[in-house]
Amino acid sequence: MPELPEVEVTRRSFAERIAQARILAMHMGKPLRWPLGVSPQSLVGRTVLGVRRRGKYLLLDLDEGLLLVHLGMSGSLNFAPRQDAAGPHDHMDLVTDRGVLRLHDPRRFGAVVWASSQSAPEAQKLLSHLGVEPLDGQFEVAAFAEGLKKRQSAIKQVLLAGDVVVGVGNIYASECLFLARIRPTTKASRLSRPRVERLHAAIVQVLNRAVAQGGSSLKDFVNAEGRTGYFQLEAAVYGRAGEPCRVCATPIKSLLQGQRSTFFCPQCQKP
DNA sequence: CCATATACCTGGCAGC
DNA sequence: TGCTGCCAGGTATATG
Helix, strand or coil: CCCHHHHHHHHHHHHHHHCCEEEEEEEECCCCCCCCCCCHHHHCCCEEEEEEEECCEEEEEECCCEEEEECCCCCEEEEECCCCCCCCCEEEEEEECCEEEEEECCCCCCEEEEECCCCCHHHHHHHCCCCECCCCCCCCHHHHHHHHHCCCCEHHHHHHHCCCECCCCHHHHHHHHHHCCCCCCCEHHHCCHHHHHHHHHHHHHHHHHHHHCCCCCCCCCCCCCCCCCCHHHHCCCCCCCCCECCCCCCECEEEEECCEEEEECCCCCCC
């Protein structure tokens, strides 16, 4: 579910409300992708200073250490003054004096991991290999082009890998490549400079637009206030196999790349 | 180092 | 209805 836009929308929907909250209790449900790494009880008394994002990870800065939260494929957070009894798919409650932050994650590919600092091994293991942030002004064409030059695999899969640029998942990879008029199977190293420039601009444009639309709610994404997103309504290619291209009316095609579905317009995205 | 396959887990849906 | 197989927004890890 959650790519950069959904994670950022989630962050914005509770960051201010949880700032300066004191942790009163923490309850963990079924095992997630990785263990918390510390006793939930040991976090009682800590204060949540703020919420940042790195790639698809949310970083909850505490007055001592931090929590890394990942939503996996099916995770969502909810922050409210109170929560109902936990359901079978609620796997974390962070009870604070400003509300309860609850992680709902049916597939349990998500995770909540404690780290003593962002530079500590337990955090670096997850963050160190991540590529540049596309929306923070540090994303530059020259470095992007350099990163792509080294990669022999298809551009779609290089985007998904997240070690050149972070945040572009399976929906937005197809959308960005459509906007940039690039065939997803093109080898990254073979992209012409104009195409790299178009892709760079498309990534920024698509992700910003998706954030503005509250993310994509294909199935069940909601932000920490329980609100759905609307970007899926304007998706150009994702999930539209067989439907007419919004630009040229040619039927959208789909294919598999690395076991993931890719969607593209064979007319607008020439090899 | 690089590229690709695999594993994790649950629910929804098409097809029979 | 109920079963089976396939698909789904991610990514560390194993394998070649």
